[in-house]
Amino acid sequence: MTPLATRDLLGTACRLGAALTLTAAIALLGVLLVQALGVVDVGFLAGAPSRFASRAGVGPAIAGTLWLAVLTAALSFPVGIGAAVYFEEYAPRNRLAGLAGSALANMAGVPPVVFGVAGLALFVRGMGLGPTILAAGLTLAMLALPTVLVTSRTALREVPRGVRDAASALGATRWQVIRRQVLPAAGPGIVTGLTLALTRTVGAAAPLLVLGAPAFVTHAPRTPGDILTALPTQAFTWSTRTEADFAALAAGTAVTLLVLLLTVNLGALVLRRRLR
């Protein structure tokens, strides 16, 4: 008689794969935390970079990253969501509009570093902004825009057709249907996409390096016109140093950045709950 329990090779492989993935995540986080443990304290969070590892801090970099997050969100969210509403709700259903929509969506596959090269030419040199917070904010907004657009379009498309039809049938105009029914229904999905776009761009070091983020900034930026400094580039700078003390600083910076990004994610989670 055949036994009822058969060997499940796929199941074994899946368990192994899942275990390896979990191990990778735990190892990565563990290594970072162990390194950062002795580094992250109030002095580190408030202090400025220094030639002496024991005195160095990430205060200016935190301020810079917060500035960049605000600028990126302020510039890319309205434009991206607005363009998504246009393509999903207003654009004529013809080839041209379809092609334009696809052309913009495919920008999401362009590597972040390429936006750095474009931002260098357009904003740092072309508009003469120099390597400032503003130039970086504009660059990161361009980087975030395709992701905002694509994820918002997906969220809008998932609103059932019946909701739109019912709202129209009750005599609502197109804009009333969108504002009162479609956007609220798509809200949680849009927020998820915005979070993804924001955390991806704010964590990106490559475009900022290309823009010419200096390695050593001791004053926290107060206005968007101030010189560029941010946590990812700070982590990069310290990562390239060979001394062990500075490697630990890089881990501390990375953990600070990670905590910041997870806070954004947590905030988004709360917001999604309230929108539902």
Place this chain on the structure above:
Amino acid sequence: MTAGGPLGGRATSVAHAGGHGAVLRPRRGAALSERLAGRVFLACAVLAGVAAMAVVGVLAWESAAFFSQVSPARLLTDPSWTPLAEEPRFGILPLVAATAQIVAGAAAVAFPLGLLTAIYLQYYAGPRTGTVLTAAVTLLAAVPTVVYGYVALNFVTPALRGILPGIGAFNAFSACLAVGVMILPTVALLSRSALAAVPHSLLETGMALGAARARVLTRAAIPAASRGIAAAMALAVARAAGETMIVTLAAGNQARLTGNPLEGLRTLTAFIAQTSMSDPAPGTIEHHALATVAAVLFLGGYAVCALARWIGRAR
């Protein structure tokens, strides 16, 4: 329902006004906000288009300056890339090959691990392990790439040295591992949602016919989700090819290509990062080369994304 509510009143007044044609017209305020909303959204779309065109335009402009000095044929056939040499040579193949090597190595890590993790999450995990594993994968997705580079340089390479004594301080191997883990969440999460989209009835039908779970999965569920899984893998490839910080930190900056994973190499992205850090003066051939490599990366990323969207959509 009683007559004479607001509608009754409205209808009567309409009758007094002499005909309904006028009343069926858009109301003044409504018409204004209606027109305004449509224009604002159109303006947003145009602005997004302008931003994209600006990127394309500036890359094309600077690449044109590059090609006025180096022929496209030279770019594609010259076997070496030495922009700083006395007689600089611009053959992009070594950079492309290095990028391909990183992509292949990362895919070798992420494709099987990501797919197995996705299948596990969708079909095998209990509620608690599922939550923990999903959280771990989501966390990996949130980790900035510079952090992966840092870990690869400072921990993975030293650890590998114990096993492979010949490994260089900068090497492709640890960069591949790190990029592989970096794109793992993309493969795992997107494949999982492709699997989740497979109708449950398909699985139940298979099970009802007496097939073992693994057989139902490999013969029915995974083939049904194969387009979504392929799209996930294509997007992961695009991310791996465009990854800059890990390769800059862990794989170094050696333009010669030996194919030996224990040695360092220089990808397209690493060239951009390294060169721009040395801040080449605008107008120099080196600076134009930067934009040209960026243009190549743009085209590659754009094409792979278009491919992924096409695979994911076509039925």
Place this chain on the structure above:
Amino acid sequence: MSDALHDPGTGTPGPPATPVLSATGLTVRFGGRPALADVSLDFPRGRIVALIGPSGSGKTTLLRALCRMNELIPAAVTTGSVRFEGAELYAPEVDPAEVRRRIGVVLRESALFPGSIFHNVAFGPRASGFAGDLHALAEEVLAAVGLWAEVGGDLDLPASALSAGQRRRLCIARTLAVRPRVLLLDEPASALDPVAAARIESLIHSLAGDVAVVVATSDLRLAARVSDVTAHLDRGELVECGPTGTVFTNPRSKRTEAYLTGRIP
């Protein structure tokens, strides 16, 4: 054919002869064969008209054409004329939203809005700029469909908590809240249990008079019981139209007779 409409012959004192809504030569295409072909039909004030016919006969297309809903489908092309109280609905200066505020429709897949019962009822009046007491209005229309007592006056109850029949009546109530002159119902009692279907039926009866009601249904018994006038559609064409009693007992058209008796022509 439309002469018959002016005197539905139900025995009740006849309403004014002018129809509230009148379609002439109405044709709708979604590319290819017309889904509705040259239909001319008058809808008398305050009466109930049933549209009968097999699925795909154009009942829904006609309903949607009467309130300009078809234009939400990009491929739809409508020709012909629909006049509401003498005004041409398809005139270029007419706002379709204003049309739908006067000619309310309850679609077949009547999707409820996520949120409370109140949210569902208040949406339409708010969209048309209603400035009065929304709660009083909600109570009135919910009472009209018999939901007010059933939910115990709790307007904050999530709409998803209602049963299928209650949902259907909520959809009718929120359409009534816009105060339409004409109420279009697409398969109002389909897929409901007999008790819920009977409630809908008596609701339709109670609504007629204040508003003209048009019911598209494949349920012949419903059509026979509820309507004053019956129109039979088949493959997009209007086959026959007349007082319900006449159409059901003594149809002029062989096609109608075949459909009513369930014979395949």
